[in-house]
Amino acid sequence: MIHQHFMLVPPLSVAENVVLGDERGGPALDRRRIEDRVRELEKRFGIEVDPSARIEDIPLGLQQRVEILKVLYRGSELLIFDEPTAVLTPLEVDELFEIVRTLRDEGKTLILITHKLREVMAVTDRITVLRGGQNAGELVTRNTNPGEIARAMVGRDLKELKARATPPRTEVVLAVRGLEARSDRGSPALRGVDFEVRAGEILGVAGVGGNGQSELAQCILGLRRPSAGAIRIGDVDISKDDPKRTRARGVAYVPEDRHLEGLVLAFTVADDFILGKQDHAPFARHGVLDPVTILRNGGRLAAEYDVRPPNPRAIVANLSGGNQQKVVLGRELSERPKLIVVSQPTRGLDIAATEYVHERLLEQRGQGAAILLVSSELDEIRALSDRIAVLFEGRIVATLDAASATEERLGLLMAGHSEAA
Amino acid sequence: MTWEQLIGAGVLAAMLRLATPIALAALGGVIAERSGVVNIALEGCMLVGAFFGVVAADRTHSVVLALAVAMAAGAVLAGVHAVAAIHLRSDQIVSGMALNILALGLTSFLDYQFYGNTGTPADLAAVPDVEIAPLAAVPFIGDVIGHQNTIVWLTVVLVVLIQVFLFRTVPGLRLRAVGExxxxxxxxxxxxxxxxYWAVLASGLLAALGGAYLSLSVAHSFTDGMTGGRGFIGLAAMIFGRWxxxxxxxxxxxxxxGTALSFSLQGASIGDVRVPVQLLSTLxxxxxxxxxxxxVGRSRPPASDGIPYETEGH
Amino acid sequence: MAVAFRTGLFNIGAESQLLVGAVAAGAVGARFGFLPGPILFPIVLVAGIGAGAAWAAIAGYLKAARGVNEVITTIMQNYIVVFVIHWLLQNGPMTAPNALGTPASAPIGDGAVLPIIIPNELVPLTRLHAGIFLAILAVVVFWFVLWRTPLGYELRAVGLGARAAAQAGIDPRVHTVIAMAIAGGFAGLAGMIQVTGVFHRVFDGFSAGYGFDAIAVALLGKNSPIGVVLAALLFGAFARGGSIMQANAGVSAQLVSVIEAIVLFVIAAELIVRILARRRGPKPLEAIA
Incomplete structure (x- = not known):
């Protein structure tokens, strides 16, 4: 198994990592001998890495070769690659495929797990498509084409689009220019993102998870500091603002993880409704909270957003997922935001709750809010969005009108199969 | 203030004496943290080592047995930490701190039960000093290392052994891999x-040896809380020493x-100003x-230090 | 019973804040001892609280900015304070001649002394002084801040869900420092009460070590009057600590240390109670239970 996240110990040498757990020989650690052994292995399979280099000093492409060496050292006949190119540069990818072909010719069995069509077409002999945990088709590579694979990937159950009464207005609410940011692990997550969202428009951001969606939402909110670029609300650049100031400009946020980010679970419904609004009127006056107003506000919003039970004193942790999300919506949407950043709003919700969330978002759109909808659910994106931007490896590879965004086109784009190519 | 007070043989000999328990705690810290477990219960391990060493020395009149009992006590306390940290995946700081308080209360209580107001017996079996005859006569050097305690030398040996173990053996390689x-x-x-588990137990043994050194080699008695934070200072030494x-x-x-200096500068003065020794002690x-x-001395701890490990799928 | 000690339960392992508060109160109380009570007492009060808060804020800052566990920081701070007090009283600026047989500061001005409400002769081992009103007031203030102000709301939000608070514009780091400072302020108040109500000066061995060290030593110690006073204080703390602990939960949780504190507290409490029970026979244990 070649893991997507390398199973290597960074401060140890290449050779030490290769033999770790199967050192062979006495308890003494003879560095020269294990390095020789690794060198021999490298020669046999045509893989080049300096056995004495430390893992943390070598690039990811070479680290992956160490992973491959580890498997070969243990005499495996079957090698499983889990998204092996996720962290590689294009050149490294080519070199990896070179090694993969050599191994195949050596008689090894290889399984490549990936969501990128180019890779599938480039190195495989046979293809199995998995969708929703089920086998969605078996194909022979030389007899198929990317379109057919993409169709198998997204399925064919196309849903009817809801007709939208009002066209978006012309006023640009959010403009993002040349936005770059790094992930928590320090790797580039956004590599120059440009887009704008108008009043009364829903811009869907489609993409396979982990292509920069979370970072994009966090940058706009001020939870993550961009390394370059501008984020403008109207004429004001908010890229350096903290969440408090960003929100003061009329930005609302429905976060991806409502348990961790959206709600303080141990709070009551009423308390969670005022999160972020606790320090100004009507909830606080002269530095003192007004419990009566807070409770009344809680009761009103709970009723308005159909939170069940409609009890403002209920503890949020005890509510169902759908009702928790309604608490988030009630808090975020009740003050007529100009811009709403919505991330995976229906993840884990049942159909009724999902519909409720969708209705509320469309209602906001009708009232003139600009909405940035990040979702990995293609159906959701297509049902709600006016335009759809596809995010792939930190870049927007295409922006489509909802009408022209077929699932097949989106599927291809999400898999990195750019339209020009 | 004189040179004698700054770097005299007396100060350097005291430096070795005072560094020993800290070094033993630090060694324990190195082993535990290299395997990925933060053990701030080292302080408690030292304390139980100090106390049970005294009890065993009093009962058995054998230094060897006393040290064995002391180290066993430290290992038991560390064992509790290991179960909490590794098996129960509890917060390692909480567990360690709770055990420190437990050790403090337990030893104070038993000390009172066993020895009451009179204090521990004066005729305890003591860990002997090592006289290096040819050196003892040499001026200065003889005064510094000519007659240091057995455990001081033992510590030096342990440092070398553990260094070799960690970086020159297969089990050491595996231990480091586990911590990273x-x-x-x-x-x-x-x-x-x-x-x-093995690493945490070993850290308890080492820290307890440091505690026994305090009670059986230096003080020849036990007093409540006598370790005075040396376990924590040991952790700092571990960090300075880059693990x-x-x-x-x-x-x-x-x-x-630093500590030796604060002793030797007692009553010393620069010009008319008396050196505030107590402030030096805070150093x-x-x-x-x-x-x-x-x-200071920022360096990278083992990557998975202090993070409980969960097997996939559990 | 005196309840001054209750506030000391705020952050276990942070006894030094109490000491710092005591020293500040003692220093100011002696230095400006000539002032009349209505002026002197508030100054001493602010000194005690402010010193405790500032000292604790260091630990809060180190946690927020450098990710240092506050348990370790505060323990080290305890040692530092103990040595600094040695210095202050033995050959530092606060050294004063006295008849206690131990280094001590000059007594604080009469204006800062809390009156004794129930003298010792009436109910032995209690020496209830006006500090109880301060302690009760502190609890009320604490409750009010935590549950009735935006700041308290923010502290609770950060404690119970740091990421949710962060995305709503409440900075967890700033609030960690604030929470720590508040806790330190209460500890400082406790120290200040001990000085103004019980000892009227600061002396060496005011506290002998870290955390529960002083208590354990005093309890097990040679039946000294101080040991008994501390024991009494501790019993007061145990008997009435429950409600505080509960009110406490918000602020402490917000340091993530609530659980730590409670765990430590329960273990330490059990242990000390057991020790006491052994020494005094089974009766006190039953009385507590």
Missing amino acids: HPRAAETVGIGVRRTR TPIGALVASLVFGY PYVLTILAVAGF
Whole structure:
């Protein structure tokens, strides 16, 4: 198994990592001998890495070769690659495929797990498509084409689009220019993102998870500091603002993880409704909270957003997922935001709750809010969005009108199969 | 203030004496943290080592047995920490701190039960000093290392042994791998939990030896809370020493020197101003905070230090 | 019973804040001892609280900015304070001649002394002084801040869900420092009360070590009057600590240390109670239970 996240110990040498757990020989650690052994292995399979280099000093492409060496050292006949190119540069990818072909010719069995069509077409002999945990088709590579694979990937159950009464207005609410940011692990997550969202428009951001969606939402909110670029609300650049100031400009946020980010679970419904609004009127006056107003506000919003039970004193942790999300919506949407950043709003919700969330978002759109909808659910994106931007490896590879965004086109784009190519 | 007070043989000999318990705690810290477990219960391990060493010395009149009992006591306390940290995956700081308080209360209580108001017996079996006859006569050097305690030398030996173990043996390699990237270690068949248990037990043994040194080699008695935070200072020494045994020894010597200085400067003055010795005594603690905060001697701890390991799918 | 000690339960392992508060109160109380009570007492009060808060804020800052566990920082701070007090009293600026047989500061001005409400002769081992009103007031203030102000709301939000608070514009780091400072302020108040109500000066061995060290030593110690006073204080703390602990939960949780504190507290409490029970026979244990 070649893991997507390398199973290597960074401060140890290449050779030490290769033999770790199967050192062979006495308890003494003879560095020269294990390095020789690794060198021999490298020669046999045509893989080049300096056995004495430390893992943390070598690039990811070479680290992956160490992973491959580890498997070969243990005499495996079957090698499983889990998204092996996720962290590689294009050149490294080519070199990896070179090694993969050599191994195949050596008689090894290889399984490549990936969501990128180019890779599938480039190195495989046979293809199995998995969708929703089920086998969605078996194909022979030389007899198929990317379109057919993409169709198998997204399925064919196309849903009817809801007709939208009002066209978006012309006023640009959010403009993002040349936005770059790094992930928590320090790797580039956004590599120059440009887009704008108008009043009364829903811009869907489609993409396979982990292509920069979370970072994009966090940058706009001020939870993550961009390394370059501008984020403008109207004429004001908010890229350096903290969440408090960003929100003061009329930005609302429905976060991806409502348990961790959206709600303080141990709070009551009423308390969670005022999160972020606790320090100004009507909830606080002269530095003192007004419990009566807070409770009344809680009761009103709970009723308005159909939170069940409609009890403002209920503890949020005890509510169902759908009702928790309604608490988030009630808090975020009740003050007529100009811009709403919505991330995976229906993840884990049942159909009724999902519909409720969708209705509320469309209602906001009708009232003139600009909405940035990040979702990995293609159906959701297509049902709600006016335009759809596809995010792939930190870049927007295409922006489509909802009408022209077929699932097949989106599927291809999400898999990195750019339209020009 | 004289040169004698600053770097005289007396000060340097005291430096070695004072550095020893810190170095032993630091060694324990190195082993535990290299395997990925933060053990701030080292302080408690030292304390039970100090106390039970005294009890065993009193009952058996055998130094060897006393040290064995002391180390066993430290290992038991560390064992509790190991279960909490590794098996129950509890917060390692909480567990360690709770055990420190437990050790403090337990030893104070038993001390009173066993010895009441009179204090521990005066005729305890003591860990002997090592007289290096040819050296003892040499001026200065003889005064510094000519007659140091057995445990001082033992510590030096342990530092070398553990350095070799960690960086020149296969089990040492595996231990480091577990501390850096337990998942990677697990995928190649190394028992993460087993490794960590052994490491934490070893850290308890070492810290307890440091405690026994305090009670059986230096003080020849036990008093409540006599370790005075040396377990924590040991952790700081470990950080200064970049998680290596030899580095930890050097850092311990620095701490030892600082303390030795605060003793030798008692009553000393620069011109008319008396040196505030007590303020010098705070230095190890200030340094410890700075070390932990990463302001001084910042270096990278083992990557999975202090993070409980969960097997996939559990 | 005196309840001054109750506030000391705020952050276990942070006894030094109490000491710093005591020293500040003692220093100011002695230095400006000539002032009349209505002026002197508030100054001493602010000194005690402010010193405790500032000292604790260091630990809060180190946690927020450098990720240092506050348990370790505060323990080291305890040692530092103990040595600094040695210095202050033995050959530092606060050294004063006295008849206690131990280094001590000059007594604080009469204006800062809390009156004794129930003298010792009436109910032995209690020496209830006006500090109880301060302690009660402190609890009320604490409750009010935590549950009735935006700041308290923010502290609770950060404690119970740091990421949710962060995305709503409440900075967890700033609030960690604030929470720590508040806790330190209460500890400082406790120290200040001990000085103004019980000892009227600061002396060496005011506290002998870290955390529960002083208590354990005093309890097990040679039946000294101080030991008994501390024991009494501790019993007061145990008997009435429950409600405080509960009110406490918000602020402490917000340091993530609530659980730590409670765990430590329960273990330490059990242990000390057991020790006491052994020494005094089974009766006190039953009385507590």
